[in-house]
Amino acid sequence: MFDFVVWLSETKWSIALHESLYLYPWIESTHVLSICLFFGTLLFVDLRLTGKVFNNLSVADMNRKVLPLTLFGFLVMSVTGLLLFYAIPVRNYQNIFFRIKILLIVIAGINAFFFHRRMSNEAKVWDKDSSIPNSMKNSAITSLVLWSSVIISGRMIAYNWFDCDRQPQPKWINTLTSCEVDYSLFEGIDGF
Amino acid sequence: MDSKELIEIFYFLEDTYIGEYIRSSIWLFPVIESFHLIGLGVLGGSVVIMDFKLMNLIFRGTDKIYILEQTRRFFVLGLSLLFITGVPLFLSEAVKCYYSRAFWIKMISLVIGVLFVYFVRNPLIVKKDGTYMILIGFLSFSIWTVVAASGRWIGFS
Numbered sequence: 246m247f248d249f250v251v252w253l254s255e256t257k258w259s260i261a262l263h264e265s266l267y268l269y270p271w272i273e274s275t276h277v278l279s280i281c282l283f284f285g286t287l288l289f290v291d292l293r294l295t296g297k298v299f300n301n302l303s304v305a306d307m308n309r310k311v312l313p314l315t316l317f318g319f320l321v322m323s324v325t326g327l328l329l330f331y332a333i334p335v336r337n338y339q340n341i342f343f344r345i346k347i348l349l350i351v352i353a354g355i356n357a358f359f360f361h362r363r364m365s366n367e368a369k370v371w372d373k374d375s376s377i378p379n380s381m382k383n384s385a386i387t388s389l390v391l392w393s394s395v396i397i398s399g400r401m402i403a404y405n406w407f408d409c410d411r412q413p414q415p416k417w418i419n420t421l422t423s424c425e426v427d428y429s430l431f432e433g434i435d436g437f
Numbered sequence: 438m439d440s441k442e443l444i445e446i447f448y449f450l451e452d453t454y455i456g457e458y459i460r461s462s463i464w465l466f467p468v469i470e471s472f473h474l475i476g477l478g479v480l481g482g483s484v485v486i487m488d489f490k491l492m493n494l495i496f497r498g499t500d501k502i503y504i505l506e507q508t509r510r511f512f513v514l515g516l517s518l519l520f521i522t523g524v525p526l527f528l529s530e531a532v533k534c535y536y537s538r539a540f541w542i543k544m545i546s547l548v549i550g551v552l553f554v555y556f557v558r559n560p561l562i563v564k565k566d567g568t569y570m571i572l573i574g575f576l577s578f579s580i581w582t583v584v585a586a587s588g589r590w591i592g593f594s
Contacts, residue, residue: 270593277589278481278582280474285482288511298507302499310495314485396478397471404467 283318480515491574
């Protein structure tokens with residue numbers, strides 16, 4: 246994997262993106278705006294399931310009206326996110342916050358998969374007055390907590406204070422981030 | 438007030454205890470910024486749903502006053518979260534903000550956005566109908582897009 250990201254970082258377009266004065270900020274701004282679209286609309290979709298908003302509309306109706314926007318936000322967010330990764334592949338790969346973010350996205354994805362599979366089977370028969378099972382409400386809250394955590398860890402990527410170049414770090418941190426460090430340089434320092 | 442007096446105020450704000458405290462921490466600024474971003478998401482959701490409804494892109498057949506009732510508390514919630522987190526972020530780098538064009542664009546568009554929502558968009562939603570509401574929705578969405586984009590751009594200046 247490390248060899249792959251090193252290869253990516255040496256490609257022409259990765260260097261061009263990384264060194265561009267305006268393109269990188271534009272992609273990052275688009276990433277932020279698409280996060281707003283994705284998270285902001287998901288908030289209403291998930292809160293509808295908990296019965297906190299739009300109770301005059303059925304769950305299926307709410308999903309039909311709002312989910313396309315959420316998915317569009319997700320699509321733009323994913324494309325711009327991949328480009329941001331592609332611009333700085335090695336540093337991102339070794340960034341602990343990036344790794345946490347990816348892990349959280351995978352968990353949020355699994356939650357969304359089971360959540361929507363169940364909802365597509367059951368929501369059709371729910372009208373606006375139907376009571377929604379507690380397990381579905383819990384999934385909706387879990388979804389919001391997970392995506393909030395994705396946003397938090399994502400924002401931290403830019404401020405990584407566990408960067409491989411910032412040594413000494415605890416050994417477990419360097420293990421988690423795949424940083425190769427010559428610890429003999431730090432002999433005598435507490436903890437090494 | 439001339440610009441010299443104004444910059445002195447910004448220096449004073451940056452020297453406040455909160456500003457210094459945030460600057461002295463390695464993780465506080467990013468953590469506060471993360472919640473600022475979540476606040477932007479909450480506000481963004483309420484703006485998108487209301488303004489897209491006005492532009493007839495979603496919720497066709499649903500009363501616009503009902504959409505306003507459902508989204509307005511999230512607008513207030515998002516704006517509150519943005520304010521609570523935005524003030525300490527600003528205090529930690531007030532002088533940088535003073536010299537940042539993006540900061541001034543953001544603050545001016547933020548004031549325009551809040552005034553537009555409370556004094557133009559929301560009253561019209563309650564009182565008026567007509568195709569020009571599409572324009573109202575478009576204007577509101579555009580102003581808030583400028584607020585969010587210029588806000589992000591402060592970090593690049």
